[in-house]
Amino acid sequence: GAVVSQHPSWVICKSGTSVKIECRSLDFQATTMFWYRQFPKQSLMLMATSNEGSKATYEQGVEKDKFLINHASLTLSTLTVTSAHPEDSSFYICSASFPGIHEQYFGPGTRLTVT
Amino acid sequence: GDSVTQMEGPVTLSEEAFLTINCTYTATGYPSLFWYVQYPGEGLQLLLKATKADDKGSNKGFEATYRKETTSFHLEKGSVQVSDSAVYFCASSPKGGNKLTFGTGTQLKVEL
Numbered sequence: 001g002a003v004v005s006q007h008p009s010w011v012i013c014k015s016g017t018s019v020k021i022e023c024r025s026l027d028f029q030a031t032t033m034f035w036y037r038q039f040p041k042q043s044l045m046l047m048a049t050s051n052e053g054s055k056a057t058y059e060q061g062v063e064k065d066k067f068l069i070n071h072a073s074l075t076l077s078t079l080t081v082t083s084a085h086p087e088d089s090s091f092y093i094c095s096a097s098f099p100g101i102h103e104q105y106f107g108p109g110t111r112l113t114v115t
Numbered sequence: 116g117d118s119v120t121q122m123e124g125p126v127t128l129s130e131e132a133f134l135t136i137n138c139t140y141t142a143t144g145y146p147s148l149f150w151y152v153q154y155p156g157e158g159l160q161l162l163l164k165a166t167k168a169d170d171k172g173s174n175k176g177f178e179a180t181y182r183k184e185t186t187s188f189h190l191e192k193g194s195v196q197v198s199d200s201a202v203y204f205c206a207s208s209p210k211g212g213n214k215l216t217f218g219t220g221t222q223l224k225v226e227l
Contacts, residue, residue, distance in 0.1 A: 004158070033212065043204070043219040044159075073180075093158065099212050104215060107161040 003027055004096050006107035013084055013114055020080045021110045023094030029074035030096035034104060038091040050077050083087075086113040117142040121218035123207045128195055128225050136190040136221045138179075138205035146207040148172075149215070153202045162190075162203070174175055177203040195225045 003026040013019045023033055032051050037045040048064075050056040050071035058064045066088075068080040077096075081088055091111050095104035121138040128134060140146065147166045151159040163172030168183035177192045188205060205218040 006158075034215075035144060041219075043217040044215075046214065046216075049214065095159075101213075103164075104213060108156070108158040 002011060002105040004030075004092055004094065004105045004107040006092075006110050008110060009082055009108065010111040011113070012101070013112070015085055016083055018070075018080055018082045019084055019112060021092055021094075021112070023077045023079070023096070023107055025075045025096045025105070027099055028096075028105075030077075031074065031099055032097045033071055033077040034095045035069060035077075035079050036093040038093055038109070044075045047079075072095055081112065084112070088112065089114045117146065117216045119205050119208055119218040121203075121214050121221055123219070123221065124202075125222040125224055128223070130197055130227055131151055131183055132225075133195050134190070134192040134195045134199075134223070136203055136205075138188045138190065138218060139185050140188065140205075140207045142186075142209065142216075144210055145183070146209050148179070148207060149206040149208070150177070150179055150188070150190050151204040151217075153204065153220070155201070158187070159204065194222070197225045197227060199223060200225050201203065216219045 005024045007022045034045045038044045047062045048056045048058045056069035071077040093109040095105050095106045118141045129162040133194045150162040152162045163174040165181040171180045171189045179190045188221045202220045202222045204220045
């Protein structure tokens with residue numbers, strides 16, 4: 001149980017375009033979803049926390065107009081990287097949790113390459 | 116703010132060797148502590164956790180004890196296998212919260 005999927009697993013896009021990454025909880029209702037960014041050989045950096053039906057809370061230094069997060073349902077959150085640039089190339093990971101359980105369930109990640 | 120420091124890798128061991136991956140934390144109060152494992156091409160999986168001082172988390176032969184005095188949560192395994200090759204992340208979250216702070220990860224490679 002507690003499976004989280006991400007789509008796509010990898011994506012290549014041209015500089016200036018936007019790309020959307022989906023995060024789905026497959027067998028539970030996720031009231032809270034988290035988006036992380038992972039650089040090579042570095043830790044996961046929390047970008048934002050989203051609760052279903054409300055605006056995401058962004059961490060300091062993360063541009064909310066560039067990284068648009070939508071958590072429209074209890075099983076789906078999306079991260080849209082707008083006007084992507086090569087420096088946005090990274091591994092993006094989502095996780096999900098549900099009430100009363102102080103544990104996060106992680107998706108497999110999405111590799112974004114901006115050319 | 117909260118932070119987690121873990122030993123840098125990569126760590127290369129022979130099969131059946133003893134493993135220790137050090138992890139220390141700084142936090143306000145008494146956080147919950149976690150070890151996550153990331154196998155190649157997969158997402159992070161919770162390996163074990165401890166929620167209060169002196170608790171020992173264990174799973175799949177791995178153990179870690181929550182040491183308040185030394186603010187540590189070192190991961191140990193008595194005899195590693197090739198299948199344990201992965202990246203291991205130490206993490207903390209505040210009491211009652213679910214926001215995680217991760218260490219940088221330690222890559223473990225186990226050879227025959």
